[in-house]
Amino acid sequence: MDAVIAVVALIFVLFLVLGVYATVKVVGAAKRGVDRTISQARRTVEDTTLRAKSLAQPGPAGQLAELRLQLRTSMRATQDALHAGVAEDESLKESLGLFQRLSAHGHELDDELRRLESEPDRAKLAERLPALRERTERIIKSADSLRWAAHDRARRFAEDDLDLLSAQIDVEAGALRHWTTEPTPPTPPTSPASPGAPTGAQGPPPAAAPSWPDARAPETADSTGQTWQDTPRSRTAEEPTRPAITPPDPRPTYPWQKKPRPESTT
Secondary structure, three states: OHHHHHHHHHHHHHHHHHHHHHHHHHHHHHHHHHHHHHHHHHHHHHHHHHHHHHHHOOOHHHHHHHHHHHHHHHHHHHHHHHHHHHOOOOOHHHHHHHHHHHHHHHHHHHHHHHHHOOOOOHHHHHHHHHHHHHHHHHHHHHHHHHHHHHHHHHHHHHHHHHHHHHHHHHHHHHHHOOOOOOOOOOOOOOOOOOOOOOOOOOOOOOOOOOOOOOOOOOEEEOOOOOEEEOOOOOOOOOOOOOOOOOOOOOOOOOOOOOOOOOOOOO
């Protein structure tokens, strides 16, 4: 009984631990989702504000807002491109490390530009503006170089893979269309050899033998009194009459037949 209670208690503890772990994971995922949403909303608000300042405020303040907007846009696009490409291309890890070092300079410059937006001395700000613009352009140029290199690498890999796939498809298509039709040589007509001819000699094909019915063909008489036996329709006029295998019976005489006239000796 004590063993059963211990097993039940152990199962209860396991279920409790699993429930706590699942709750922590769900809460963490929800928190990360909320933080991501808040960060995106804050970033969108800041970009919109900078765009409005660059259009509405003339002078150094508007130029600083424009520099910040260009810097943030370039750095964000490069970060997204490298993070998306490193999952498929391991060689981009080194480029991602270089971008992280460049990103530190970008954050430092962005913080400096944000502090200078509230600078009351516009003359001093105008003096520092060319150096800030040059520094911003260098960072943007480096970020763009990394991003376009990653794009070109991915495009090159895609083109190579497409070329290889196209070559394989061409080979497969050629194999599917590869059929040979060899003409069959015509078979010479063979005919049975005649009894008197040698075995290798071939003569003209013999005429088809007529079929012999069970009943004998009726006889007909012509005007001269000679009787003729009807021949099958399949026999042609040019075909010689073949003798019967068995001799025919005596021909019967009929009263309507004419008697043959004797030949005159005079």
